[in-house]
Every structure is written in structure tokens, then in C-alpha cells.
Amino acid sequence: MMSDAETLISVRDLQLSFGPKVIQQNVSFDLKRGSIFAIMGGSGCGKSTLLKSMIGLLRPTAGQILVDGEDYWAQSDSRRTDINHRYGVLFQSGALWSSMTVGENVALPLEMFTTLKPDTIRRLVELKLGFVGMEQAIDLFPSEISGGMRKRAGLARAIALEPDILFFDEPSAGLDPITSARLDDLILTLRDGLGATIMIVSHELPSLFAIADDGIFLDAKTHTPIAHGSPRALHDTCKIPEVTAFMNRSASIPSADKTEG
Numbered sequence: 001m002m003s004d005a006e007t008l009i010s011v012r013d014l015q016l017s018f019g020p021k022v023i024q025q026n027v028s029f030d031l032k033r034g035s036i037f038a039i040m041g042g043s044g045c046g047k048s049t050l051l052k053s054m055i056g057l058l059r060p061t062a063g064q065i066l067v068d069g070e071d072y073w074a075q076s077d078s079r080r081t082d083i084n085h086r087y088g089v090l091f092q093s094g095a096l097w098s099s100m101t102v103g104e105n106v107a108l109p110l111e112m113f114t115t116l117k118p119d120t121i122r123r124l125v126e127l128k129l130g131f132v133g134m135e136q137a138i139d140l141f142p143s144e145i146s147g148g149m150r151k152r153a154g155l156a157r158a159i160a161l162e163p164d165i166l167f168f169d170e171p172s173a174g175l176d177p178i179t180s181a182r183l184d185d186l187i188l189t190l191r192d193g194l195g196a197t198i199m200i201v202s203h204e205l206p207s208l209f210a211i212a213d214d215g216i217f218l219d220a221k222t223h224t225p226i227a228h229g230s231p232r233a234l235h236d237t238c239k240i241p242e243v244t245a246f247m248n249r250s251a252s253i254p255s256a257d258k259t260e261g
């Protein structure tokens with residue numbers, strides 16, 4: 001049995017709905033400190049919805065999200081905002097402000113949530129951009145850089161306030177395999193070098209196999225998680241047809257009672 005010290009976020013019997021439509025229910029898992037946890041499943045099963053509930057954008061209709069034992073959604077708005085300061089979020093597109101330079105984008109959270117002087121902020125921005133290999137792009141606008149660079153700039157902004165918990169929504173979607181592998185290396189450095197705890201929504205199997213320690217597989221049909229474990233373990237040992245199909249990029253879900261030969 002896992003000790004509390006190891007668990008950073010504990011999700012208990014979560015139910016997520018839009019109006020009367022239940023998207024997922026009976027969602028329970030523990031996010032261990034210093035681990036990379038994957039939310040997997042086919043399109044429309046509720047991965048982004050789960051992520052939204054974790055970062056404060058969607059109130060669950062039942063269940064709890066305990067952050068260091070504190071019931072996140074039972075807190076006041078201001079307490080939730082405090083907890084959110086521990087979070088860094090990287091959205092699919094990188095979600096940079098197009099009217100601001102890369103440097104200004106990364107500086108934004110530092111300007112909003114700290115009282116640091118402009119010189120210090122500039123140095124921190126250079127440091128964060130250096131971490132993602134983007135120092136040279138500090139004065140460029142998002143429209144002047146590639147999709148992979150936008151993702152890395154988004155990552156620099158997500159870590160600007162030195163969060164200990166990071167949420168990534170499809171970080172490698174739309175990237176070529178080499179850029180995607182570089183992003184994986186950065187994510188591993190965040191875990192191994194800085195001790196961050198990371199939750200990631202991804203369809204990219206090579207990336208999931210390379211970085212995720214643990215995970216959950218959400219099913220769109222039953223609206224529940226149908227498997228738990230690392231992507232590698234699910235690939236190697238899980239016999240559930242939907243999971244097997246996803247993990248092997250199979251176009252059709254094998255029938256459970258199909259005989260071979």
C-alpha cells in the first residue's frame with residue numbers, strides 16, 4: 001500500500017458531466033510525487049475534461065481531488081487560486097498571446113504573480129527560455145516561430161513560476177518525431193532534474209512509452225476508466241480489447257471471443 005508521502009494528488013470517485021451528460025465516472029487514481037502520469041483513451045472519452053477538472057476549469061459533479069490531502073474543489077476560490085500557483089499548464093497549441101513576443105509571454109506570469117523587478121524578470125525569462133533552448137527567440141512573435149518552438153515557449157511559460165506540478169495537454173501533437181522526442185527529453189528533465197510531478201494527456205504512443213510511469217485508460221462507451229498502469233505495462237499485458245487496440249494502433253477493436261486461425 002502506498003504511503004501518503006508518496007501521493008501528491010489523489011483522485012477519488014470523480015464524476016465529470018456536462019449538464020445531464022456524464023462524461024466519466026468512478027475515476028480514482030493516485031498521482032505519485034515525481035512521476036509522469038498519462039491520461040489515455042480514444043477521442044472524446046474525456047481526457048481533456050478530466051484535465052480541466054484537475055486545474056480548476058471544470059467542477060466535478062461528484063468525488064474529490066485531494067492535493068496534498070486538501071480537497072481542491074471544497075476550497076474557496078481564493079484558496080484554489082493559491083493551489084493553482086503550484087501548477088504549470090501547457091495547452092495543445094502552446095497558447096501564446098500573439099500580440100506579445102516570446103519573452104513577454106514567458107514574463108507574463110512573473111509580472112502577474114510576483115513583485116520581482118523588470119531586470120530580474122528579464123533574467124528569469126532568459127533562464128527559462130535557455131532551459132527549452134529558445135534564448136534566441138526571446139524577441140520574436142509567436143507567428144515568427146515554428147509549432148515546435150511555440151510548444152517549447154509554452155513550456156518555458158508553464159515553468160516560469162517554478163511549479164511543482166505540471167499538466168500537459170497533447171504536448172507532442174502535430175510535431176515531427178524528432179521535435180517530439182526533444183520535448184520528451186525536456187519533460188523527463190523536468191521530472192528528473194527538478195523533481196516535478198507531471199500529468200500528461202497524449203495519443204502519441206512513442207512518447208507515452210518513453211516517459212510515462214503510470215496512467216489510466218478512459219473508455220468512452222462505459223464512461224469509466226477500464227485500465228490502470230504504465231503505457232508500457234498496458235501494451236505488454238492488458239487484454240482488454242479497447243486498450244489493446246489503442247496500444248497497438250489497431251484500427252479495429254478485436255472481438256473478445258474471436259478465435260484464431
Ligand SMILES: Nc1ncnc2c1ncn2[C@@H]1O[C@H](COP(=O)(O)OP(=O)(O)OP(=O)(O)O)[C@@H](O)[C@H]1O
Pocket residue numbers: 018023041042043044045046047048049050
Ligand atoms: N463544454 C462542453 N459541453 C458539452 N460537452 C462537452 C464540452 N466539452 C467537451 N464535451 C464533450 O465531452 C466529451 C469528452 O470531451 P474531451 O474533450 O474531454 O475528450 P478527449 O478525450 O480529450 O478527446 P480528444 O482526444 O478528441 O481531444 C466529448 O463527448 C465532448 O463532446
